[in-house]
Amino acid sequence: MTTPAIEGRFFRILSSLLQVPLEQLGHDTSRKSCQAWDSLKHMHLVLALEEEFGIEFDDAEIADLNSAAALLDAVSRKVSA
């Protein structure tokens, strides 16, 4: 379950790594819609989220987590698992 606490931490990380203000980010933010979200930022995002939440994404799913919604969903599933 996505809780407000998880969401807060998630978007804070997204904002500081993409260097995009929080208010410009939302669930619909994606690699397509956000220029700053390049493959290097994606790598740092994955590593930082794993570190922050103490989780590990599956190798194969990483390439598909291309939007804030998909990432947040994966984080929430792993945190509550």
Added chain:
Amino acid sequence: MTEGFDRIVAAVAGMEEAARSFSDECRIVFLRNITIEGIDTLLTRNLYAERIRPIVQFGGYGTMVQDVLAADGAAGSDADLIVLALSVDELDASYGSPGWTSHAASAQLEGLFELLASRTRATIAVHSFIGPLWSEQGLIVAAEDRDLTSQTAALNRLVVEAVRRHSPRFVLMDWERYLRRLGAESALDPRGHYLWRAPFKRAFLEVWAQQLARVVCALRGRAKKVLVLDCDNTLWGGVIGEDGLDGIQLDRHQYPGRAFFDFQTTIRQLAARGVLIALCSKNNEAEALDVIDHHPACQLRRADLAAWRINWNDKASNLSALAAELNLGLDSFVFVDDSALECELIRQLLPQVTVMQVPRKLHELPPLLLRDGLFDTLSVTGEDSRRTRLYQDQRQREQLRSAVHSIEDYLRSLETVARIHRADNGEVPRIAQLTQKTNQFNLTTRRYSEQDIRAFIADEDVEVFSLTARDRFDSLGLVGVLVVFIEGTEARVDSFLLSCRALGRRLELAMIARCLAKLREQRGIEISRAEYLPTARNAQVADFWPSVGFSVTGTADGGTRYMRLIDGHAGGTPTFVTIEDD
């Protein structure tokens, strides 16, 4: 738990504004065939802390040569530091196939090194390569080093040779060492390698960034030059003023002595690199220096010290005085002390000084000074290793004036004990030997055989006194002889001598004072006569008798005769010699 990478990114971004005012900047270019992004953020954070503003660029994947050659390439001609980050399996796609040798990779590296040396003016940070974690040969040791581990080692020898050849322009970032320190689990990221060509975890990047920051600091003249050390519980365990020379802990066979012993080893390693070593301790100077001079397990010796302030003044004043004496800025000082109070005092009063507190866990003490690379320079010259000596010569000149005072302290610290008594037959051989051999401190230079001495001892009208001495380190043995002829209420000194090993401790004063007092107490002697017979070797005692209260009565037989009354004030016993009677 380490700080999240997103927080470091945010912290660095938050400092960008302030960093614009930093006067030092450094243009850094990474030439690479792997993904190392993240290193820029970590390095920037480290350099901001040193008030240096880095401008970081990355070259393309595998385009090292093009990046150097292209006129507008990343390396350009204006980079201050070029950092290589190469993976062998990207240099040579056949890496790992059976029978693989490093020849092709070696040739590429050699070419790249020469290109960098000739086409750029930058300092070049190269690195060692990390061998495979598992042996592809199993239990077999391959013939002719045809295994990946041996081939990687050969590449690393080539790298080290290149660094030596181009020193100080080339500098080695020892990736293999980072791996040893962190362990493969913390250092390497196999998933990152396959997903992003990013083989390193952040812990590894942090160690590398720290080392790169030391290179930049060295380039910008920020390396520390002076190491100032407290003594008690820093150089040794315990308190010399309370525990004494035998009680302090410095024994490498015991805990915690070994930690302090090993710490001293690293201090001497730094001294050999040209770091100036100084002491700043609240202690009696003589007692602390006694450890330096005489403790058998103390590796740090006076010859290693450029200066010291061992006194009861506050340490901030002492550090300022040391800076003035060494003529170096306090910003090149590192101060190490076990006391949180002293550390805090220096942090507040002298913020330019780098302060390190002795870790509470003593096993962390030995690597303390090497860990952060504060003293790292890109080369060591002959001048560096002579530096301590130069400062010492200067100090000795300046301290000559106060020498008398410090000699007294030194003698006191020796804790000399003198046993002065009537000679017995067991001492006859040594006494005869001394009369025959002693030349310098010998007032009359009369030579006697064992029979002579034995006859003197048996004679009611002759007194033979012997002096046996020891100090806190050792016994000096029988070192002084006084032969006195009794003539009624007068005593005539026939012979007085002191072995040269006992000179310089004022034992002669103790001997005369004690023997005259005995003659007066036990035999009612009121007047003592004495003489000095000059020889080619005994000029140093020409004025001895006047110095202990005798007056000249005349000259005879080429010598000078003296006399003094023996009153209550036999006088002259130095306070730092303890007399033992029997």
